[in-house]
Amino acid sequence: MKHLLFTTLGIFSLGLTIGCSGDDISTPEPTTPEPTTPPVVVTPPNPTEPEEIIGTPCENGFAGIYPCKGYDLIAHVTLEELGFPGSSGNDSWGWTDPTTNKEYAIMGTRNGTAFVDISNPVKPIVLGKLPTAANASNWRDIKVYNNHAFIVADSDTRGRAHPHGIQIFDLTKLRSVTNPPVTFTQDANFQGIQTAHNIVINEQKGYAYATGTSRSGTYRGGATFVDIKNPKNPVAAGGYGDDGYSHDAQVVTYNGPDADYAGKEIYIGSNENEIAIVDVTDKSAPKRISTLSYDDFKYAHQGWFTEDQKYFLLGDELDEQRIGVNTKTIVFDLTDLDAPLVHTEYEGPTPAIDHNGYIKDNIFYQACYTAGVRMIDISGIDGKNLSEVGFFDTYPRNDNANFNGTWNVYPYFKSENIIASNIEDGLFIIRKSKEATLSN
Numbered sequence: 001m002k003h004l005l006f007t008t009l010g011i012f013s014l015g016l017t018i019g020c021s022g023d024d025i026s027t028p029e030p031t032t033p034e035p036t037t038p039p040v041v042v043t044p045p046n047p048t049e050p051e052e053i054i055g056t057p058c059e060n061g062f063a064g065i066y067p068c069k070g071y072d073l074i075a076h077v078t079l080e081e082l083g084f085p086g087s088s089g090n091d092s093w094g095w096t097d098p099t100t101n102k103e104y105a106i107m108g109t110r111n112g113t114a115f116v117d118i119s120n121p122v123k124p125i126v127l128g129k130l131p132t133a134a135n136a137s138n139w140r141d142i143k144v145y146n147n148h149a150f151i152v153a154d155s156d157t158r159g160r161a162h163p164h165g166i167q168i169f170d171l172t173k174l175r176s177v178t179n180p181p182v183t184f185t186q187d188a189n190f191q192g193i194q195t196a197h198n199i200v201i202n203e204q205k206g207y208a209y210a211t212g213t214s215r216s217g218t219y220r221g222g223a224t225f226v227d228i229k230n231p232k233n234p235v236a237a238g239g240y241g242d243d244g245y246s247h248d249a250q251v252v253t254y255n256g257p258d259a260d261y262a263g264k265e266i267y268i269g270s271n272e273n274e275i276a277i278v279d280v281t282d283k284s285a286p287k288r289i290s291t292l293s294y295d296d297f298k299y300a301h302q303g304w305f306t307e308d309q310k311y312f313l314l315g316d317e318l319d320e321q322r323i324g325v326n327t328k329t330i331v332f333d334l335t336d337l338d339a340p341l342v343h344t345e346y347e348g349p350t351p352a353i354d355h356n357g358y359i360k361d362n363i364f365y366q367a368c369y370t371a372g373v374r375m376i377d378i379s380g381i382d383g384k385n386l387s388e389v390g391f392f393d394t395y396p397r398n399d400n401a402n403f404n405g406t407w408n409v410y411p412y413f414k415s416e417n418i419i420a421s422n423i424e425d426g427l428f429i430i431r432k433s434k435e436a437t438l439s440n
Helices: 002-006 170-178 321-322
Strands: 040-042 053-055 066-069 071-077 089-096 103-109 112-117 127-129 140-145 148-151 167-169 186-189 198-201 207-211 223-227 236-242 248-254 265-270 275-281 287-292 298-306 311-316 328-333 343-346 357-360 363-367 373-380 385-392 406-410 418-422 427-431
Touching: 053 071, 066 071, 071 198, 089 418, 089 427, 103 140, 103 373, 103 418, 103 427, 112 170, 140 198, 148 198, 167 170, 186 321, 207 248, 207 265, 248 298, 265 298, 298 357, 311 357, 357 406, 363 406, 385 427
Parallel strands: 089 406
Antiparallel strands: 040 053, 066 385, 071 427, 089 103, 103 112, 112 127, 140 148, 148 167, 167 186, 198 207, 207 223, 223 236, 248 265, 265 275, 275 287, 298 311, 311 328, 328 343, 357 363, 363 373, 373 385, 406 418, 418 427
């Protein structure tokens, strides 16, 4: 049982360069001796960094205190070290500086956003924080476009709307931080919305979509469109609310199997009880293409296209609690956008709730709250064959169907380092084990 193992294993001490100190507000770690397993060696993304980077290997099912399979722990940064003692974590995203090739982790918390230089991933440097633009909120979401971070927050901790808007932060300012950590200020703020649950960006077109906006607003909880081609001067560009509240979405310039929509800008909303597929090419006249629900829906939360844009993998956030199933992913066949079909369902090995998931190559990286980050091989998706091939559990206490643990995962760094944000315990940097051959 995982909670028993948690109390008997020590954690390898990781190097962390920060400019603040204090007591750790996360669950205290045990003081048993450090493991004697050999260090992991990974290659840094920046040629100016040391040739070898040391981490904690996944051996015999654990990396220190953390259950794992095929993925090593490179570093861990607590919420206090991020500059937010007493807070809680939420979303995360990444940025790679196109000039220096340095990689940065961006992590949201209840009280603001932290920026971490992870170009030497075993020695992450907390560069500073951007305080929230309004009240504290448990829900913050971040995306990146043209070297700027776009940050939204939902209602505050008492459920009240507040004028947060979309914070816009110029990430190139991170290059010049010489005495971290610092407190940053926003470079702009789009006030065409007050709150939003999520923000998505189609980088090819330069448009942001704030989703989960006010249910009493113009778009009834749907999406507000924002032209961000000039990041510091965002411009309202319309919206869509005909299919109700849109909790999260993905927007792509379509290059999938349905030739009728080649080159169109396609929005897929995870809309509580269904997915909604919308042509948003013309911002002044978005057009519903189709909607589709599925059996035993409880809350259609978030989903992601496969890279060929043939399938869409959706997580339902409440079915694990309300039905009692293991982590379930619904796979939609979108070969015909006008007539989507449920292709198959995949159930994971634990009862944990799935939250956000993203696809890179043939791996679906799924943030599963108490069960951490799960890596699912989808190369056999045509034949309805999905299988878990690896995991790293940032919440060793249990795998229960509760809202604790891993909120988000970002797998898109060129270095192949992966970041995961944890509600109670902050930022984790993990990486596929050098010798691992992932298989079911």
